[in-house]
Amino acid sequence: MISDMIKIKNLSVCYKGKKVNAIENVNINIEKGQICTVVGPSGVGKSTILKVLAGIIKNYEGESTIDGEEVNPTIHSIGFIPQNYGLVEWKTIKQNIYLSAKVKNGTKNIDNEFYKKLLDKLNIGKQEKCYPRNLSGGEKQRVSIARAFLLKPKLLLMDEPFSALDVVTREDARRLFLDVWNEHKVTTILVTHDIKEAIYLGQKIIVMSSSPGEIVKCINNDLFGKSYTLESEVIENMAFEIKEMFKRGI
Amino acid sequence: MVLGQNKKNNFLYAFILSFIIWEVVALIINKPIFPEPIYIIKYITQSFMSEMKLHVLYSLRRILIGIFVTVIIGVPIGIIMGYYDKIDSILSPLVYFNYPVPKTALLPIVMLLFGLGESAKIIMIFLITFFPVVVNIRDKVKSIDDEVYYPMYSLGASKFKIIVQIILPGIYETILTSIRISIGTAISILFFTENFGTEYGMGYLIMDSWMRVNYVQMYSAIVVLSLIGLMFFISIDALERIVCPWKDND
Numbered sequence: 188m189i190s191d192m193i194k195i196k197n198l199s200v201c202y203k204g205k206k207v208n209a210i211e212n213v214n215i216n217i218e219k220g221q222i223c224t225v226v227g228p229s230g231v232g233k234s235t236i237l238k239v240l241a242g243i244i245k246n247y248e249g250e251s252t253i254d255g256e257e258v259n260p261t262i263h264s265i266g267f268i269p270q271n272y273g274l275v276e277w278k279t280i281k282q283n284i285y286l287s288a289k290v291k292n293g294t295k296n297i298d299n300e301f302y303k304k305l306l307d308k309l310n311i312g313k314q315e316k317c318y319p320r321n322l323s324g325g326e327k328q329r330v331s332i333a334r335a336f337l338l339k340p341k342l343l344l345m346d347e348p349f350s351a352l353d354v355v356t357r358e359d360a361r362r363l364f365l366d367v368w369n370e371h372k373v374t375t376i377l378v379t380h381d382i383k384e385a386i387y388l389g390q391k392i393i394v395m396s397s398s399p400g401e402i403v404k405c406i407n408n409d410l411f412g413k414s415y416t417l418e419s420e421v422i423e424n425m426a427f428e429i430k431e432m433f434k435r436g437i
Numbered sequence: 438m439v440l441g442q443n444k445k446n447n448f449l450y451a452f453i454l455s456f457i458i459w460e461v462v463a464l465i466i467n468k469p470i471f472p473e474p475i476y477i478i479k480y481i482t483q484s485f486m487s488e489m490k491l492h493v494l495y496s497l498r499r500i501l502i503g504i505f506v507t508v509i510i511g512v513p514i515g516i517i518m519g520y521y522d523k524i525d526s527i528l529s530p531l532v533y534f535n536y537p538v539p540k541t542a543l544l545p546i547v548m549l550l551f552g553l554g555e556s557a558k559i560i561m562i563f564l565i566t567f568f569p570v571v572v573n574i575r576d577k578v579k580s581i582d583d584e585v586y587y588p589m590y591s592l593g594a595s596k597f598k599i600i601v602q603i604i605l606p607g608i609y610e611t612i613l614t615s616i617r618i619s620i621g622t623a624i625s626i627l628f629f630t631e632n633f634g635t636e637y638g639m640g641y642l643i644m645d646s647w648m649r650v651n652y653v654q655m656y657s658a659i660v661v662l663s664l665i666g667l668m669f670f671i672s673i674d675a676l677e678r679i680v681c682p683w684k685d686n687d
Contacts, residue, residue, distance in 0.1 A: 238587075241587065241590060241591035242590060242591060242593070243587060243590050243591070259593070260590060260591050260592060260593035261593030262593075264592070265591040265592065266588070266591065266592075267587050267588040267590075267591035267592075268588070269584040269587050269588065270584065271582070271584050272584075273582075273584040273585050273586075273587055273588050274585075275585055275603055275607070276607075276683060277606050277607050277609075277681070277683045278606070278683075279683075286589070286602060286603075287588060287589070287592055289598075289602055290589050290592055290594035290595075290598045290599070290602055291592045291593070291594070318683040320683070331588075334588065335588070338592070344591065
C-alpha cells in the first residue's frame with residue numbers, strides 16, 4: 188500500500204481583516220508520485236491551499252504535513268508555478284531558471300546535463316538569452332516549468348498554470364507538462380477552475396465549493412491523461428457531474 | 438559606444454538651434470547684460486583651464502559625494518520600506534512630513550550645526566535628494582508582483598537572498614532615474630550653497646562674476662554648469678544601457 192505523502196487535516200485559513208474563513212476544515216491526502224487536481228469556481232480558496240503548502244501562508248488552523256513533517260520550505264523541496272508564471276522580467280531565461288537554485292543551494296549544485304535536457308524537452312533552448320518580455324505566453328509557461336523541475340522538487344504546486352494561454356497553446360502545454368512529469372513523477376497539486384483540465388491532468392480530483400471553501404468530493408480519476416477526442420462522451424459526462432457538484436455545494 | 442549616431446545628431450541640432458536663438462535674442466537686446474554666444478564659447482575655450490577648472494572640480498566633488506551619500510542611505514531605506522509593510526507604515530508618515538519642507542530654509546541651521554565648510558554643502562544636497570530617492574525606490578519595490586516571490590518562498594529563500602537576487606537588480610533602473618532627477622536638484626541647491634563660506638565652486642563663480650559685472654564670465658559659468666549636468670545625464674544613460682540590458686532587448 189502506498190502511504191500518503193501530503194496530509195492536510197482540518198485546515199482552515201482566515202485572511203487578515205476578513206470575517207469569513209477562506210477555507211474551512213479542508214482534509215486532503217495525496218499519495219507520493221500522484222497528480223492531484225483541485226477544481227472549483229473562482230474564490231473558493233484553491234490557491235490558499237497551495238499557499239499553505241508552499242509555506243507562504245503560515246497563519247492557519249489545522250495540520251499540513253509533507254512526509255509526516257510540518258510544511259517547512261527550508262527542509263522540503265517545493266516547486267511553485269504561479270498563475271502568471273512569476274518570471275523575473277529583468278533576468279534572462281537562463282537566469283530565471285537558475286534563480287531557484289541560486290536562492291536554494293547556490294548554482295554549484297545545478298545538474299547542467301539535466302538543465303540542458305529540460306530545455307530541449309520544453310523546446311526553449313534557443314531562448315536562453317532572451318528576456319521574459321520577448322517570449323510568448325506558452326514559452327513563459329514552459330520556462331516556469333523548467334524552473335520548477337530543475338531542483339527535482341519533492342512536491343510541485345501549480346496555480347492555474349495554463350489559464351492565461353489560448354486554447355491551442357493550452358492543450359500543447361498540458362501535453363508537454365505530462366510528458367515531463369511522466370519522466371520524474373513528482374507529487375503534484377494543480378489548482379484549476381477548468382473542469383476538463385482537472386479531468387485530463389488529475390489522477391485524483393478534489394472538487395471544492397465556496398463561502399467558505401470546502402471540499403465537496405474526492406474522485407479517483409480513471410480518465411487521467413486520456414485524449415478528449417477519444418473519450419469525449421465520458422469526459423463530458425464527468426465534467427457535467429462535477430459542474431453539478433459545484434452547484435449543490437454552493 | 439556611449440551615444441548612438443542618432444542621439445549625437447540630435448545633440449548637435451539642439452546645440453545649433455540654441456546657438457541661433459541665443460544669437461538672435463542677443464542681437465535684439467543688444468546690451469552687455471546679454472552677450473552674443475560666440476564670446477561665451479571663446480571665453481570657455483580660452484579661460485577654462487586657468488579660471489574655471491578649479492571651480493568645476495569643487496562643484497563636481499560636492500555633487501558626487503552628496504548623491505553618493507543619498508544613494509547609500511536612501512536606497513536601502515527605500516527597499517526596506519517597499520518590502521516590509523509594517524516598516525513602511527511607520528516610516529512613511531515621517532517621510533511625507535519631511536519631504537515638502539523647503540530644504541533651502543534649512544541652510545542656516547545646517548550651517549550652524551556643520552559649519553561653513555564642505556560638509557554643510559554636501560548635507561544640503563543630501564537633504565534635498567534623499568526623500569525623492571526613498572519614495573521612488575519604495576514605490577518600485579512595492580510594484581514588484583507578489584507572484585515573483587512565491588516560487589522563491591516555496592524554496593525557503595531568505596529575505597536577504599530575495600532582496601539581493603530579485604529586488605536589487607530590479608530597481609537598478611529606478612536608482613538611475615532617481616539619480617537623474619537628483620542631479621538637476623543637486624545643481625540648483627549647489628548654486629545656492631556655494632554662495633556662502635567658499636571661494637570655489639560654480640555657484641560662487643557665477644555670483645562673483647555678476648557682482649564684478651563680468652557678464653561673459655557669468656554666462657560662461659552658467660553654460661559650463663549646464664554642461665556638467667549634460668555630462669551626468671549622458672553618463673547615466675550609458676550606465677543604464679549596461680546595467681539594465683532587458684530594457685533594449687527586443
